[in-house]
Amino acid sequence: MEQTTGVLRGSTHDDVVLESIQFNEEIRGIMAPAPAPENASSFTALLELPPTQAVELLHSPDCAPAGREPPCHVNANQKPYLLDSYGGNLTFPSNAALIERAAKFSVFAGENSSPEDAARLAPASLPGAVKNEPQETDSNPCSTQGCVSDPAVETKNQRTPKRKEREKKGKGSSKKSKGIADESSGDGEKLPYVHVRVRRGQATDSHSLAERARREKINARMKLLQDLVPGCNKISGTALVLDEIINHVQSLQRQVEFLSMKLAAVNPRIDFSLDSLLATDGSSVMDSNLTSMATPVMWPENLADGNRQHYQQQWQFDAFHQPLWGREEANHNFVTPEHSLLSYDSSANSASLHSNQLKMEL
């Protein structure tokens, strides 16, 4: 009996595993390549997650073609707010944002100020919208202070010019790596803008429009910088991010100095011609360096002998051609000595690879 029940359980587990495999393959194929055997545990993990996050993962194929985890988590955190206010209607994130904003506007249109709801909506919508419209960071502190009218007004003011600058915003969002969610929510916001247009004509000034476009552009670039500099993603607040960026640039510059010092120490003369020329090929410099240096000990002996001869040859080349910074034709001169040098060694496979690639290039 026990065995049969065990078998039954095993079969249901297999079904579950099969489902999870299909389910996860979709997600994993989009989000990140992952090995198949983890599926069972991951599906149970999914089940343990609150339904919000499971729904979010469902929507992730729509939202994140770039396959980033953080935006999904951001959205998942916002879900509880929506569930509380809408009584558990699990909807798609773009529509949810749309519904929020429509509700907010209707709240203010009817002037039935239920400040709690609006206050709840404001922080729910704004952090979710931070992903889409990054310049609302200055409206966030206002909402946390509890003044309800200000953030809504500000967001409206920020959106009316955006309706006119939708092309620029389209460009800005295309530069962002978040993908479809932004654009869909951006398109979805067309409807409420029709109501909002009439209000608060302050934002329709051409100067502030241009300023806002400029600020959007700058914020988009700042996001790119944040992604580039490691460890900047979690920091909120432009000043701290700038601090990190400055530190990063300083450390990179220091590394350059340090490396140049090391290079000066390694060589008695600053002539790297031979080994560096061997290193360059069609693919990456680093890979070719490592592969070429991994070849047998014959190389250094050849190089030691070949050094002097090749220097003389190359000096002659230079004397004839007098390389300048902008010239690209002189590059071909480098290739021919490499050829003759590579033909010395016949045993190493990597060398033959190099020579083949060089022949292809020529």
Place this chain on the structure above:
Amino acid sequence: MRNQEGSSVKEEFLRKWIRGLRRYSCEKKNMSFLERKKAIKLSADLAMASTRDKTIRWSQALIANAASENVCIGSSSAPKKSSRKKKMMLMRRSRARVKSVKKEMSSARCIAKRLMEKRTRKLKNLLPGGESMEDGCLVEETLDYIQSLRDQIEVMRSLLTASQLIINPS
């Protein structure tokens, strides 16, 4: 932007760098350690800068600075000192101006502005030719500069390991 051509940029940089180094070594036969280091760094910087378009400001500024300072690796650094003095004077004047403005503003937003100004000024000082850039331009240039610096470091590091491996084959 320039992500696809990463390896070709590195190759171009390497070639130009080697070219520059050879020029230096043919000028002067025996260079001291510091001279060599300066030569290496300068030719690396110039090579990196020359791989970028004319539209990228920091690269043009770097090349212009190097050309205007007439950097001769072996000679004295007198021209450098004079240019440094001028820069210090300019910075002092700008700081004085900013300080007088600071005393007037005192609200929270202005504090935030002040923080941002400090940071942007720092960044401008870091970037070659960054003093004359505005915010939007600054951010773009920083992006490009960081990418170029990373490429430069990669190439230099690989060259270092290669030369070390040649000298010590074990």
